[in-house]
Amino acid sequence: MSKKRPITMSVKRGPHFFFILFLCFILIAVSIPSGDAGPQQKVLVLEISGAITPASDDIIADAIEKAENENFEALVISLNTPGGGLDETQTIISAIENASVPVIGYVPESGRAWSAGTLILMGTDIAAMAPFTVIGSAQPVQMSVEGTKPITEEKIINALVKFSVATASKHGRNETFAEEVITKNKNLDAQEALQAGVIEYVAPSIPNLLTQIDGQEVKGKVLQTENAGIENYEPPFSLSLLGLISNPIISSLLLTLGIYGLIFGISSPGAGAEVFGLISIALGLIGTGFDINIGAIFLILLGIGLLIIEIKVPGFGIFGFAGLISLIIGSILLVPMGSENIYTPEFRKVLTLTVVAPTVVFGLFLVFAIYKVTEIRKKKPVIGEFIGETAETIDPLGPQKTGFVRYKGEYWKAHSEEEIEPNVEVEITGKIRETLLVKKKM
Secondary structure, three states: OOOHHHHHHHHHHHHHHHHHHHHHHHHHHHHOOOOOOOOOOEEEEEEEEOOEOHHHHHHHHHHHHHHHHOOOOEEEEEEEEOOEEHHHHHHHHHHHHHOOOOEEEEEOOOOEEEOHHHHHHHOOOEEEEOOOOEEEOOOOEEEEOOEEEEOOOHHHHHHHHHHHHHHHHHOOOOHHHHHHHHHOOOEEEHHHHHHOOOOOEEOOOHHHHHHHHOOOEEOOEEOOOOOOEEEEOOOOHHHHHHHHHHOHHHHHHHHHHHHHHHHHHHHOOOOOHHHHHHHHHHHHHHHOOOOOOHHHHHHHHHHHHHHHHHHHOOOOOHHHHHHHHHHHHHHHHOOOOOOOEOOOHHHHHHHHHHHHHHHHHHHHHHHHHHHHHHHHHHOOOOHHHHOOOEEEEOOOEEOOEEEEEEEOOEEEEEEOOOOEOOOOEEEEEEEEOOEEEEEEOO
16 A cells, blocks of 8 residues: 555646646746747937037947947938038048948938038938928138138138039939038028938938838848837947047037146146146047147147246236237137038037137136235235234243244244243234244333
């Protein structure tokens, strides 16, 4: 009997065991997503908002690499920019042309792709705009101390026109607009751009655009984007930081604040301002791509030197005023300038203001400081005011003893030619260096 019990129990438990095993199998099978769950295709979306800077080409190159390596159906570059540097623009267009993944340019709702943004849009495999958005105004300009002026030199204009027309021609787009956007600052809204053959689609949103372009062949690939998932590109921290400091306004402010930090640090060592100044200048230089006007650097260094002289040596404000003028001119020259910048006039005005305004504020502070220093220099020596005043001894005083007296709540070293006990009122008769001469008050 004892031998049969284990057999009987195992027979009874067997069905339960297989039932539990079968249930677990079903649960695991249900929990595993099927091959058709979710979209098989995905599209990467990169947002370019703000000026085209030295960081923009690195960010776009990284997004293209990600889209290629992770088998994205396409890369959509959402452009909302006032313009930027020509070198960076050409690098971006070249990267788009060499990419194996289709690159779609799109101007989002309430956005604009002016100047360099227009050239980039024309350089994409598919160009699209949201209704009521505008592109155009790509004439290059030069910034100087006199202000902003369009570049009319034929050598530069002809080269840029040739590049713009060639970019449009490669994608079968309107070559006349590609020329006039530079020579005449021509602008088009979405419907006009579509009718003129500058773009291929007008779409109110990216999902709508992906539905419209579904089935189109680009770079030997038939796009399957109608039900594709959308993933937003997030740049790595290093590129995010570079993108932040590459903004012309931020980089110019970093340089300006760094210069003032150095001035305060050198004039008042130990406060850490010089360290802050060096770090700010380094970040500002990196942000500008080291494209710094040598004359501006010389004027700024001269201004710093003159301000330090004014602080250390009495100059009645002459050195300070000359230093301030040098700083203002140098700061203006630090604004990105030359034929390689195609920012819009509004953006350039803001950029210049952000550089000049801190200099003016610092100048007003300097004028106030010089005024106060001049007041102090004109002040009569204090000793002439408290001779004959009364003080109280704290320590015994005498011909061979020097101690302290209390005068108006302050402790002064004192000496007397007669013996004086503590807590005795004395009269101040003179001063030798930091020691008061006193006698018993009669």
